[in-house]
Amino acid sequence: MTTHYLHEAEQLCDYITIVNKGKVIVSDTRNNLLKLISKKTVKFVLENKYIKLPSKLSDYRMELNDNTLSVSYDKTKNNLKEILDLLNNNNIKFIDMNTYESDLEDVFLELTK
Numbered sequence: 001m002t003t004h005y006l007h008e009a010e011q012l013c014d015y016i017t018i019v020n021k022g023k024v025i026v027s028d029t030r031n032n033l034l035k036l037i038s039k040k041t042v043k044f045v046l047e048n049k050y051i052k053l054p055s056k057l058s059d060y061r062m063e064l065n066d067n068t069l070s071v072s073y074d075k076t077k078n079n080l081k082e083i084l085d086l087l088n089n090n091n092i093k094f095i096d097m098n099t100y101e102s103d104l105e106d107v108f109l110e111l112t113k
Contacts, residue, residue, distance in 0.1 A: 010034075010104040020112045030104070037102035037110055040075040042083060043068055044094040054090040057083075069094070 003009050009016055010030060017027040026033065049067035060083065061072040069092075071083055080099065087094065 006104040006108055016104070018108055018111060025111050033104065033107050034102065037106045038074050038076045039072060039102045039106065040080075041070060041072045041100040042080060043070045043098045043100070044087070045096040047093040047095055051092055052090075053092075054086060056086055 001009070001013060014030055015028070016030055016033055018025045018033075026036075046067045046069055049064075053062070053064065053069075057071070060078070063070040073083070
């Protein structure tokens with residue numbers, strides 16, 4: 001199968017070859033390609049948008065918009081429990097949480113930049 005739709009390739013293919021400008025960049029299993037990017041993001045919907053973020057949270061890439069705190073981290077070096085403990089220890093309460101893994105598009109962008 002040949003496609004420009006990386007989401008489609010990620011869903012349908014077990015083995016993927018990434019080509020950029022006519023040259024093969026990488027050819028491997030979907031799972032191995034997805035392991036190349038270890039970025040993970042977690043978004044918290046906070047109870048209160050007026051909070052003081054702990055300085056330790058600056059170790060992570062974070063963004064605070066209204067009452068949503070977005071924290072990105074390298075899942076090979078950190079884990080979600082560390083972030084949850086940090087929020088809990090600083091009495092930062094949230095009402096919802098979503099996590100996001102890197103996808104094949106992230107892999108493509110990283111390999112072709």
